[in-house]
Amino acid sequence: MTAPTLAIDDLRLGFRGWAGTVEVLHGISLHIAKGERVALVGESGSGKSVTARLVLGLVQELRGARFSGRMAFEGRDLGALSRREREALRGDRISMIFQDPTSSLNPVYTIDTLFHEVLRRGAPGIGAAEAREKAIAALADVAITDPERVLRSYAFQLSGGMNQRVLIAMALANNPALLLADEPGTALDVTVQAQTLALMQSLVARHGTSMLFISHNLGVVREFADRVYVIYKGRIVEQGPTEGLFEAPLHPYTRALMAAVPRITGEGIPEIDEEQTGFYDPLVAHPGYSEAELRP
């Protein structure tokens, strides 16, 4: 059996500050098989985003960050890579999409320039003309009807939805094995978000890209993911198949999370149990979906 695209074992992360080390991840394990779409769900501050940044090696460069555990990408131990090797993976084999597309694009360079830089990650010697051709094709892929105009524009001249498409096109341009999507489109309004997510879903399926989908939006996760990990305060509390987890949540925190979604039918904002009974209960895996069972 081939190695999973991403395997994380007992990942711990702490930040050393004035008052000792603050641990933010308490030993999480997860994996993403080739072509699989996995969601990491939790509230803000639960450690979802920092996990994605650890995979990319962005957190390691912060001073005071202390981490342990094993992360392997396609069987290669990420911890054993040199800084240069880690950087070589970014944008080429692993890429990332962010919350706010418009502020994620450099405001003083045209999309054309940025796209050229992105494509250079996959093909270092690529010329401007060839890059433009590839960029036009990539933008057409994300259903942008006038790619030439978009390439000539700056991010602030385009709509948020358009910028999200541009970012998706950039993230997939070098055919990465793994796409990390950190709350993609949370800054967009819901209709635009739905459109771009649907687009991303079909592209990821077509390219066979593995994906880590980080979100607090349960509705989107249900549509999007094959499997779900629920994270609470730096611990995975529940894992299982999307349908099974949504039909029958097992962990008290997951049940609270699902109850917290406001209903469009107007039942008001749901009552959240302040007691948080059982939120710290140990990890519950749905039958057949524990790390030990899924990974040889």
Added chain:
Amino acid sequence: MSPVVRLLIKRIATSFIVLVGVSLLIFTIARVIPGDPARIALGPNASAEAVEALRDKLHLNDAFVVQYGYFIADLARGDLGQSLYSNRPVTQDIAAYLPATLELVFFAGATMILIGVPLGMLAARYRDRPLDHGIRLFTMLGVSAPDFVWAVILMLIFAYFLPIFPIAGRISDSFAVPPVTGFLTIDSLIAGDFAAFGNVLWHLALPAFALSFAGIGQSARLTRANMVETYRKPFIEMALAFGFPQGRIARRFAFKPSMIPSLTVIGLDLASMLGNAFLVEQIFAWPGLSRYGVAVILRKDLNAIVGTVLIISAMFLIVNIVVDLLVALINPRIRLSQRSS
């Protein structure tokens, strides 16, 4: 019409209005400071008739508005009047002294930008590490004392105790460069005299560095602060996540957005060097506009005072226009907002 050209025209028009205002102001101030210019020019032994005749010739007996009218009419012909101090046309005097000042300010400005900005970039990239601390200490020295203090200190150390650099002047007496532009660096190159060119640079080094030291500190600190700020922006995280090379991020993707706020202040620093040059020129016996300016103010040489101030203001405005254009060139928001309404 391209947006940048539109901006240029707009700025030149407003600068012209500013110049008219400055001329009126300095024209007034020069006339209200006490002392009779004609009497000072002719000396205490001149007869009352001779003084009166000169006052007539200078239109000093006319109403203020009439005097200003004469001045503007002359100015329109490119004539700033006679200097009572040198007995030559003021325009000729300025043409003789201005190049020395401009050369000094140009080299000081270039030193400020070429040393200050890269220092700030380095400090930002290696922030909170020893290199950053070193750079911050050095730049702190620059901003903590005015230029003329550094001029004296540098002169004492590097020209007096350690005679590495010349103590005064623009060029050694043994060189003769035929004057073409008045800029000795350019004239020596025109003459093909590289020894003279080197000698001119050698003379420029200390005063230019003294004049730029505060600016180096200011621009390095500003560049560092803005770069640190930019490094926190989502588009830099995006660049890192996409694996853009660190060096290219520092030199391109973080640098250009950071320069937008820095550039305006650096431009102001550059323009203020024109004023600070007055003191540095005095210390290094630099034959520039400052010597002339101080001399004519003490002699209440009306035409020369007004002419000198007007030229300095014009230089100031030109620097500002250039900075505005540069900001527009690197900031697409400004460039694109200059569309016809």
